[in-house]
Amino acid sequence: MGSAFAAGFEILSFGAIIVLVVLGLGIIASMMGIFNFAQGEFVLLGAYITYLAYSNGIPVWVGMAAAPFLVGALGFVLEGLIIRRFYAAPIVAMLGTYALGLIIRESVRGLIGGFYLSVPEPVGGSIDIGSIHVSTWRFVIIIVTTLVMIGCYLLLSRTSFGLRVRATLENPSLARTSGISTASIYGTTFAFGAALAGLAGALLVPVFSLFADLGIRFLIQGFVSVMVGGVGSFIGPVAGAAVIGTLSAALPWVMAPVAADILVFVLAIVFIKFRPQGLMSGKGV
Amino acid sequence: MFSDHNYLSRRRFLSGFASASGALATGVGSWVVRPDWANAAEGPIKVGIATDLTGPIAYAGNADANVAKMVIKEINDAGGLLGRPIELFIEDTASNESIAVGNVRKLIQRDKVDMVLGGITSSMRNAIKDPIVARGKTLYIYPQLYEGKECTPYLFCTGPTPAQQCDEFIPWLIKNGGKKFALPSANYVWPHTLNVYARKVIEANGGEVVFEEYYPLDQIDFGSTVNRIISNKVDVVFNTVIPPGVGPFFKQLYEAGFLKNGGRLACVYYDENTLNINQANEIEGLASCLDYFKALTKDDPVSARIQAAYDKDYPGKILFAAGSAATGTYRGLKLWAAAVKEAGKVDRDSVAAALDHAKIAEGPGGPAEMVPGKRHCKMKMYTAVAKGGNYEIVARSNGLVDPKEC
Numbered sequence: 001m002g003s004a005f006a007a008g009f010e011i012l013s014f015g016a017i018i019v020l021v022v023l024g025l026g027i028i029a030s031m032m033g034i035f036n037f038a039q040g041e042f043v044l045l046g047a048y049i050t051y052l053a054y055s056n057g058i059p060v061w062v063g064m065a066a067a068p069f070l071v072g073a074l075g076f077v078l079e080g081l082i083i084r085r086f087y088a089a090p091i092v093a094m095l096g097t098y099a100l101g102l103i104i105r106e107s108v109r110g111l112i113g114g115f116y117l118s119v120p121e122p123v124g125g126s127i128d129i130g131s132i133h134v135s136t137w138r139f140v141i142i143i144v145t146t147l148v149m150i151g152c153y154l155l156l157s158r159t160s161f162g163l164r165v166r167a168t169l170e171n172p173s174l175a176r177t178s179g180i181s182t183a184s185i186y187g188t189t190f191a192f193g194a195a196l197a198g199l200a201g202a203l204l205v206p207v208f209s210l211f212a213d214l215g216i217r218f219l220i221q222g223f224v225s226v227m228v229g230g231v232g233s234f235i236g237p238v239a240g241a242a243v244i245g246t247l248s249a250a251l252p253w254v255m256a257p258v259a260a261d262i263l264v265f266v267l268a269i270v271f272i273k274f275r276p277q278g279l280m281s282g283k284g285v
Numbered sequence: 286m287f288s289d290h291n292y293l294s295r296r297r298f299l300s301g302f303a304s305a306s307g308a309l310a311t312g313v314g315s316w317v318v319r320p321d322w323a324n325a326a327e328g329p330i331k332v333g334i335a336t337d338l339t340g341p342i343a344y345a346g347n348a349d350a351n352v353a354k355m356v357i358k359e360i361n362d363a364g365g366l367l368g369r370p371i372e373l374f375i376e377d378t379a380s381n382e383s384i385a386v387g388n389v390r391k392l393i394q395r396d397k398v399d400m401v402l403g404g405i406t407s408s409m410r411n412a413i414k415d416p417i418v419a420r421g422k423t424l425y426i427y428p429q430l431y432e433g434k435e436c437t438p439y440l441f442c443t444g445p446t447p448a449q450q451c452d453e454f455i456p457w458l459i460k461n462g463g464k465k466f467a468l469p470s471a472n473y474v475w476p477h478t479l480n481v482y483a484r485k486v487i488e489a490n491g492g493e494v495v496f497e498e499y500y501p502l503d504q505i506d507f508g509s510t511v512n513r514i515i516s517n518k519v520d521v522v523f524n525t526v527i528p529p530g531v532g533p534f535f536k537q538l539y540e541a542g543f544l545k546n547g548g549r550l551a552c553v554y555y556d557e558n559t560l561n562i563n564q565a566n567e568i569e570g571l572a573s574c575l576d577y578f579k580a581l582t583k584d585d586p587v588s589a590r591i592q593a594a595y596d597k598d599y600p601g602k603i604l605f606a607a608g609s610a611a612t613g614t615y616r617g618l619k620l621w622a623a624a625v626k627e628a629g630k631v632d633r634d635s636v637a638a639a640l641d642h643a644k645i646a647e648g649p650g651g652p653a654e655m656v657p658g659k660r661h662c663k664m665k666m667y668t669a670v671a672k673g674g675n676y677e678i679v680a681r682s683n684g685l686v687d688p689k690e691c
Contacts, residue, residue, distance in 0.1 A: 007508070114341060213341070249509075258472050
């Protein structure tokens with residue numbers, strides 16, 4: 001019983017981590033039609049900002065709160081300077097964002113000297129339930145992920161900003177004719193996706209420590225999640241992330257971890273083969 | 286719109302051609318450290334260092350390059366070898382085997398070095414040993430702790446072997462931890478081979494291995510592993526999971542109450558660099574067994590002198606640490622220098638014959654000597670325990686420990 005509870009918590013917490021990473025990726029992929037290969041590096045930047053705050057004696061939670069805003073601002077600037085030029089050519093956009101990610105990753109590697117650096121959690125330790133100990137910080141991550149997920153959903157489905165984002169996705173020319181500035185909507189959406197990545201990085205860094213490949217580590221899982229979930233809606237990638245995250249965390253409990261690692265991708269490929277549109281098909285929220 | 290810029294003018298072609306051929310001739314990522322008196326009558330003796338100056342383990346490679354510069358400068362300042370200065374050639378292996386082979390060939394064919402020292406991972410050693418030893422007909426020294434079983438002629442190992450890291454360490458762990466061992470490991474050659482040896486020593490000393498499991502190298506979530514360790518009431522986690530996984534793994538173990546229940550962490554590559562991956566309280570009591578710890582400088586004047594010389598020349602984050610092969614590099618260069626002195630010449634066979642039984646009285650952690658015919662190095666070994674973010678030496682070997690290889 002205790003062991004089952006511990007297993008459930010570990011699986012849920014890793015699922016939440018993957019969902020958190022995929023949120024921004026999914027919003028950019030679904031709402032803008034761009035696969036952002038630099039998304040992992042936005043996660044890394046969020047983690048790096050948190051580390052910078054900590055190493056300069058600023059409380060960790062201040063760094064965590066600042067990370068989404070700083071990364072979002074950077075996303076806004078990059079969209080205006082670079083990403084904007086790629087909307088007509090999604091394949092080139094993949095290469096362009098990959099290059100961008102490479103530049104960010106190697107710069108951070110230079111800055112941290114290739115080391116693995118620890119950042120403490122603002123709320124550390126573990127919650128003891130009888131003989132079972134669960135990590136307090138992972139519990140916090142589950143709660144924050146749930147809140148952010150609900151917040152994003154409400155933003156896209158219930159606000160006029162969300163309506164304009166969806167209008168821009170569905171029919172850009174009609175949106176423009178109706179007086180929506182699609183350029184600024186794209187800029188804001190990209191910045192929002194980047195900010196979510198920054199938040200993910202800030203929350204993850206106490207769990208996984210800071211290293212240059214932190215972001216790229218999640219990139220493949222993130223893209224598989226988006227493919228499994230289905231591009232075009234907000235819910236699709238999130239559902240995909242929940243499935244992939246849960247599978248990656250659950251399979252090692254029942255088989256050799258090396259085999260589990262491969263099986264997740266095999267299952268994803270088989271699933272996409274039989275349901276190419278993903279779990280949730282169609283546009284919308 | 287910018288079509289006029291696309292014409293390749295003669296000037297543009299020539300300047301591009303010149304810089305490209307310049308890069309080809311000098312090589313990208315090559316460093317030459319020339320002594321002041323490099324034009325001595327006979328010309329300098331050439332030492333090649335091939336190490337990971339860039340890539341994920343650049344912190345280790347740069348430490349090794351720093352140690353090489355320090356040792357070679359010291360030898361040159363003391364009059365060189367055989368009346369000749371030493372010229373140092375440093376090439377980047379970039380944590381990438383195919384780049385490494387190309388750059389090592391440069392050392393052998395273009396620079397014609399008399400000896401190559403370097404490589405940190407076992408896959409790197411396997412990639413560059415053939416270009417150096419077989420096709421390059423040059424002496425090769427490998428400085429890192431590793432899984433053993435490297436018995437190639439003209440290839441000398443100066444880092445600790447499984448026997449040196451396990452024979453005294455595992456009995457200590459059984460006494461100061463318990464009998465039930467778990468062997469969580471990264472899925473590559475070093476953990477696989479080391480675990481075979483470790484399991485033998487554990488069982489010979491009355492311990493038992495509760496489980497041995499291998500993980501993908503980039504796995505960073507260890508929920509199921511931690512659960513098995515806790516529910517099996519494991520006493521000692523003998524870890525060979527490597528970064529980036531090791532930080533999250535130790536953290537999850539800590540959060541699950543492994544240390545609180547009296548569990549002992551053990552990891553034989555843990556040095557001063559890797560201490561920073563976790564908060565100090567998450568790895569309190571972690572035990573490691575290496576040929577050198579900075580804590581030794583308190584009671585060993587030779588180690589203190591070497592450490593001070595390094596810190597003076599290279600202050601900052603690139604540490605002089607055993608897990609980065611920095612101590613193996615120091616030992617390798619000094620043993621080679623002793624061999625060259627004894628041989629009186631620098632051709633491969635004479636130096637290899639002298640290196641086969643070379644000895645140094647002073648090195649980081651103590652003296653060292655090659656075991657004749659084995660091409661591995663006897664050295665002192667120390668067991669240290671992490672306390673509040675630093676190591677404390679808790680056990681030391683009686684004299685030099687045999688590598689038991691080849």
